[in-house]
Amino acid sequence: ELAVDYQDTGVGKSSIVCRFVQDHFDHNISPTIGASFLTKTVPCGNELHKFLIWDTAGQERFHSLAPMYYRGSAAAVIVYDITKLDSFQTLKKWVKELKEHGPEDIVVAIAGNKNDLGDIREVPMKEAKEFAESIAAIFIETSARNAVNVEELFQKISKQIPPLENPEVDSNESFKLTRQPPPSTRRCC
Numbered sequence: 216e217l218a219v220d221y222q223d224t225g226v227g228k229s230s231i232v233c234r235f236v237q238d239h240f241d242h243n244i245s246p247t248i249g250a251s252f253l254t255k256t257v258p259c260g261n262e263l264h265k266f267l268i269w270d271t272a273g274q275e276r277f278h279s280l281a282p283m284y285y286r287g288s289a290a291a292v293i294v295y296d297i298t299k300l301d302s303f304q305t306l307k308k309w310v311k312e313l314k315e316h317g318p319e320d321i322v323v324a325i326a327g328n329k330n331d332l333g334d335i336r337e338v339p340m341k342e343a344k345e346f347a348e349s350i351a352a353i354f355i356e357t358s359a360r361n362a363v364n365v366e367e368l369f370q371k372i373s374k375q376i377p378p379l380e381n382p383e384v385d386s387n388e389s390f391k392l393t394r395q396p397p398p399s400t401r402r403c404c
């Protein structure tokens with residue numbers, strides 16, 4: 216599976232990926248430059264689910280790089296910070312961009328991060344949930360800091376990605392490595 220993870224700066228994308236991949240939280244994490252690539256394999260029943268994750272930079276100056284990462288992805292996690300209304304507005308712009316330029320069948324997940332900071336919340340959970348429902352996206356509130364719902368986020372994504380039709384192309388036991396958009400949706404760069 217290939218999940219791409221992006222959005223506004225400082226919302227906690229890298230922290231979510233770091234919590235998922237290494238079960239670690241770094242208070243002094245630096246802003247991402249360009250993008251980082253991480254992988255994690257999770258046993259799931261008789262299968263192994265391998266996540267190939269692009270953690271993209273949220274800073275505006277890296278915006279134009281995003282299509283390189285979401286075009287070949289099976290899923291996109293769009294993260295906002297529940298204490299910053301602006302980050303939720305930015306998320307809506309990303310949803311629009313993904314609908315217009317992303318792979319047709321990409322699984323979209325919306326993660327409201329920093330839910331350990333509920334006392335300074337600016338984005339009501341109900342509003343975010345209803346927005347996610349309106350675009351048929353997965354919705355979950357997370358806390359990378361307190362390890363809340365991070366595994367669940369990736370589990371929900373993995374449930375929505377169908378297994379490869381030709382499992383024999385994979386030499387190991389994992390059911391899927393990556394998924395490319397069907398040829399009709401591929402774009403020339």
Ligand SMILES: Nc1nc2c(ncn2[C@@H]2O[C@H](COP(=O)(O)OP(=O)(O)OP(=O)(O)O)[C@@H](O)[C@H]2O)c(=O)[nH]1
Pocket residue numbers: 222223224225226227228229230231241242243244245246247248271272273274328329330331332357358359360361
């Ligand atoms: N309280 C709290 N702080 C968090 C949480 N997740 C991340 N942070 C903090 O938020 C800040 C930004 O986190 P990053 O993971 O670098 O955010 P990012 O979205 O990857 O930022 P860019 O790389 O610039 O796009 C850091 O100071 C983190 O420690 C969380 O769940 N709760």
